[in-house]
Amino acid sequence: MKSNILARDAVPPITLPPAKTILDMLYYMKLTRELEFRIERKLYRQGKIVGGVYVGRGQEAIAVGSCIELRQDDVVCPSHRDMGAFLIRGMTLRTILAQYMARKTGASKGREGNMHMGDLSKNLIAFVSMLGDNVPVAAGIGLSFKMRGQDRVALCFFGDGATSRGDWHEGINMASVFKVPVVFICNNNQYAYSTPLERQMAVENVADRAQAYGLPGEIVDGNDILAVWDASTRAIETARAGKGPTLIECKTFRMTGHSAHDDAGYVPPELFEFWEERDPINRFEQFLTERGLISKPGIDDMQQRISHEIDEAILAAEKDPFPEPGDCLKDVYYEET
Amino acid sequence: MALTTYVEAIRQGIWEEMEKDERVFVLGEDVGIYGGAFKVTAGMLERFGEWRIIDTPISESGIVGAAIGAALMGMRPVAEMQFADFISCAFDQITNFAAKCRYRWGAGVPIVVRGPSGGGVHGGPFHSQNPEMYFVHTPGLKVVCPATAYDAKGLIKAAIRDPDPVIYFEHKFLYRRVKEDLPADDFVVPIGKAAIRRLGTDITVVTYGAMLYIALDAAKELEKEGIDLEVLDLRSLLPFDKEAVIESVKKTNKVILLHEDTQIGGFAGELAAIISEEAFEYLDGPIRRITAPDTPVPYSPPLEEFFLPKVSDVVRVAHELYAY
Numbered sequence: 001m002k003s004n005i006l007a008r009d010a011v012p013p014i015t016l017p018p019a020k021t022i023l024d025m026l027y028y029m030k031l032t033r034e035l036e037f038r039i040e041r042k043l044y045r046q047g048k049i050v051g052g053v054y055v056g057r058g059q060e061a062i063a064v065g066s067c068i069e070l071r072q073d074d075v076v077c078p079s080h081r082d083m084g085a086f087l088i089r090g091m092t093l094r095t096i097l098a099q100y101m102a103r104k105t106g107a108s109k110g111r112e113g114n115m116h117m118g119d120l121s122k123n124l125i126a127f128v129s130m131l132g133d134n135v136p137v138a139a140g141i142g143l144s145f146k147m148r149g150q151d152r153v154a155l156c157f158f159g160d161g162a163t164s165r166g167d168w169h170e171g172i173n174m175a176s177v178f179k180v181p182v183v184f185i186c187n188n189n190q191y192a193y194s195t196p197l198e199r200q201m202a203v204e205n206v207a208d209r210a211q212a213y214g215l216p217g218e219i220v221d222g223n224d225i226l227a228v229w230d231a232s233t234r235a236i237e238t239a240r241a242g243k244g245p246t247l248i249e250c251k252t253f254r255m256t257g258h259s260a261h262d263d264a265g266y267v268p269p270e271l272f273e274f275w276e277e278r279d280p281i282n283r284f285e286q287f288l289t290e291r292g293l294i295s296k297p298g299i300d301d302m303q304q305r306i307s308h309e310i311d312e313a314i315l316a317a318e319k320d321p322f323p324e325p326g327d328c329l330k331d332v333y334y335e336e337t
Numbered sequence: 338m339a340l341t342t343y344v345e346a347i348r349q350g351i352w353e354e355m356e357k358d359e360r361v362f363v364l365g366e367d368v369g370i371y372g373g374a375f376k377v378t379a380g381m382l383e384r385f386g387e388w389r390i391i392d393t394p395i396s397e398s399g400i401v402g403a404a405i406g407a408a409l410m411g412m413r414p415v416a417e418m419q420f421a422d423f424i425s426c427a428f429d430q431i432t433n434f435a436a437k438c439r440y441r442w443g444a445g446v447p448i449v450v451r452g453p454s455g456g457g458v459h460g461g462p463f464h465s466q467n468p469e470m471y472f473v474h475t476p477g478l479k480v481v482c483p484a485t486a487y488d489a490k491g492l493i494k495a496a497i498r499d500p501d502p503v504i505y506f507e508h509k510f511l512y513r514r515v516k517e518d519l520p521a522d523d524f525v526v527p528i529g530k531a532a533i534r535r536l537g538t539d540i541t542v543v544t545y546g547a548m549l550y551i552a553l554d555a556a557k558e559l560e561k562e563g564i565d566l567e568v569l570d571l572r573s574l575l576p577f578d579k580e581a582v583i584e585s586v587k588k589t590n591k592v593i594l595l596h597e598d599t600q601i602g603g604f605a606g607e608l609a610a611i612i613s614e615e616a617f618e619y620l621d622g623p624i625r626r627i628t629a630p631d632t633p634v635p636y637s638p639p640l641e642e643f644f645l646p647k648v649s650d651v652v653r654v655a656h657e658l659y660a661y
Binding site: 075112144 | 362388389391393394396398399400401402403404405406407408409410411412414429430433434437438439440441442443444445476477479499500501
């Protein structure tokens, strides 16, 4: 399984982000991990989340590393394993938890569950379950920036499985033809539900597909946040400079089943072991402590702070009301207020 | 004053909205240098430039997806499907993405997806379809089907200004066959309002699109025998003008539902249900449907002629209903 091998193993970029950014990176990765742990292993199992749950355990470096330096007016089109994007863009823990627990205060007022959250005021575009649909949408977002001469970029996320869909190809092609300021980021986690990569595509890398559409394709170690940061920062600069889109393939691994009800029995255990050793949070913590950028107690403090923030948010969200049944009928069309 | 054709009316409507609102732009296949397969966008490239009249790859789903993305960023895209038949390629983007954004997360998607539908020009199975019902069945969308030049212009303007996604089906048979004197001033036709095209007392014909002219021709013929048809042009299917339908049926007590689309799952079925729920006691005869048969649209002239509802069909059914 060649495609399981990392592109490169933890070679940090020559230029590091500023210290504040580095600590933010760790915070948002750990926040993502803990929040999704509570969602998947606690709230879901306690029956407090009644719908589907899809987490990105092991993939936290990708959304965090690529979104951390975006500007407020840049746009993110996350996929279903990019919790970090929502957190960095400022969606509150309470809003997110209320969304999962189907409350009126959730991002979709109870109309939707899980990661299907959006907020135009935060330039977050809600994902739909039809994988790859957000790719042409992101192309159109970039097109609107280009038409108006706006200095903005869009980041568009998807998994390896989505790259088998026609919309993905139409969107990537269009984005490249129009040279729009969009960075396409693939979470290549090796499995599309139960189907391994080699049954999804006959090429070795998702990035290889870029060549067919005339845009740069780059492969990075998706479990190395600095590598993700480095590649996406460069791609964002390229987009801002009017030089068009880039496809970044982040090699990673889905450390869970497809969803909370899937035990991933079809994944060979040695694969989990291989990737566990390359856990993006452990690796980053080691990198930071070795260089004295954070201490062990500092990490523990951060973890405690995160736990506390999530405890508070769960308490608040659990007290939030469910929507009124009649709210079912609202907001199908624009309503004068 | 020169009369304005239906196709020119659409062109004028888009043009005027583009002059007035810089957020409005057009994207689609061959809309730029070629001016569109039916010349709806002729001359626009020269006036508005390549970033507002955008020739795209042959990617209907991509076109609609890009329109959605731009609309979410505050633009007012008008996406052309070269033939309405091809809208099936964009079905997912329209029904899952565009139609549900407002409901799911409060984000309006003010796009217009327009294209030529309908038969009568020997286009065969893939250049003649009437795909409106796929979209009428999707909450969150609006669907309009203008039959006159006035409505073509007024509805495209209303569609462009609408805060929700509007699917605009223009009938290609009417492009250069119907024309009228249009007001010089800005006007819109509100979405969801029907128009009575002929006042009558005996039987109501509810229709839309090119079938309006079949109904009017039938009315002329029946007039000679003293049968007086009322002809109601829906203009919009989603939302549709239920009050206008019910009011007319209550007056004439007999109704024919006429459309060019095929029968099963066609709009006539929905109308029949509403009429029977809300005006049952006013009916003096069965609700009658005249539609295309449940087949693809065939190419060969004798086949296509058989397929399309005709004046003689309306006359025959009107006779039966009148005698009932």
